[in-house]
Amino acid sequence: MTEVQSGLPLVSVLISSYNHANFIEASIRSVYAQDYPCIELLVVDDGSRDDSVAVIQRLQEELGFNFLVQENKGLCTTLNEMIARSSGRYIAPLGSDDVMLPERLSLQVAFMEQHPETGICAGGILLIDGEGQPLSDRKQRHRPARRLDFDDLFMDRQPGPPAPTLLFRRSALEEVGGFDPSIRIEDYYVELRIAHAGYFIDILEQPLALYRVHGNNTYKNRRLMIDTELAIYKRFEDHPGYEATRLRYLNAMFAKVASEDKALAGELLAQIPWRSRNLKTLKGLWRYCFKRIA
Template sequence: MPRASIIMPVYNNAAFVQEAIHSMLVQTYKDFELIVIDDGSTDGSAELIDRFKDPRIRKVLHRQNRGVVSALNEGLSLATGEYIVRMDGDDVSTPDRLDIQISFMDQNPDIGLSAGAFTSSANVKPKINPSSHEEIKTWLLFHCCIAHPTVIMRNRIVHRLGIRYDSNYPHAEDYELWNRLAFQTKLANLPVNMLYYRIHGGQVSHRHRAIQDDSARRVRQRQFSRLGLHLSDEENRIMLDFIHFNINPADYPGYFRAVGFARWLLEQNAKHRVYDQEMLNMALSRCISHLPY
């Protein structure tokens, strides 16, 4: 049984999939299986995947496209390793990624899931997300601050909690899962670059942005319901201003509405104790002050 199971769903990634697979095969950590699930690609991805003969690769080639949620859940079912690692078919992992992540998880048995920093063509410096559990849990109310293709999680947590991606949140299934897990296990982000995240026009965030935004809004509303709140359309617009660091101090009516909204959230959180109060206050203050993490 391998120590780690890497789940890599692929759909029409012919231009990048060989490099993605190669980046995992040359890892300095060797004890893993790579589960590559081609989800009915029509661009020759399956043929490229089939060229690899490394015995660590488990190839699952579907004739019909079932969707990424189905592919991810299939990967969770097939994984036999102590750890489950995520990877996408259009990204590139650093050679020491598995070494770093497995070492961290071995040394921190209370952490159920962790992720790392990444670079992209849009970022000269690595994108570093909040590191501690309470920070992550709080910022997840605003942003998806766990980079999905850098995730590692314990397989026993997957089995114990019955973890599956939820198809009711299309194109934000990872954001939904992280918000759910934040209340079930400890999360962490390492400030170490582990991945080159490729930005291109075929990505979900480009092709299905409206659906993704709606799914994310519904995830946030579920979290607000923990605070005893159901946001109106106007309150959702204010929340989006927080999310996009778009609060203008020169717009006095808008600014004071935002401050009032922040005080309202803090009052509700003081009652329901969903988030660490200091962390929530910090996150709201940074959004108002245009200070991204």
């Protein structure tokens, strides 16, 4: 249904697919299961080497969405090109291994329409495994609704928005120039830039998506994540909280990797001055010295 027919703003859902043949059908079908009627879906296969293209072509024949196949360009470049081809007032990137819950877009659009100061609306997530089964309750994260400004996000004063639930106001995304292809982990940096431009990030309490935890999640590449996060902080080094934010992150990551990657842990520890070490550093030192890598 179009925006003119429904009287509702159009949402462009963008799926950049890469080697998720086992998961992509659930992602695509979750878009069509939305109770919000005004959606366009664009799917690009970004150079998958598995059976993703065949799966998506079969679904395209059934459902009729916009689909392109290309050589690998990377997520940020692909998303920017999809945004340029899309028409929605709101933009919803969706990982090709994640799943939207049915009320997601109706809740987010209603909120965004009432809050023009909001550049990004997100929500809660439920964790599932590679087979689509819920993880145990103790691994789930239930957090209250919250509003974040730039300092909240940059200085980690409140938990940030879960990536599988991001809904962008197109005008805010275009104001900051879209996604930056030089940053490998795209979501955090664009969130900071939109907040830095003066918009709020609002996170609803309701779970809006299923986040799939499996062996190829990007966050499991510790060195990539850490190097990228530090590079993002560096982009805002004129902020008065820059050094405190950088050192807080180094301490936290040292404690996290101390028993799983001794070489990386040693590099992180060398960047933390003695005066800036804290309880997390001590915990990390114990793991670094006495806990063996599994």
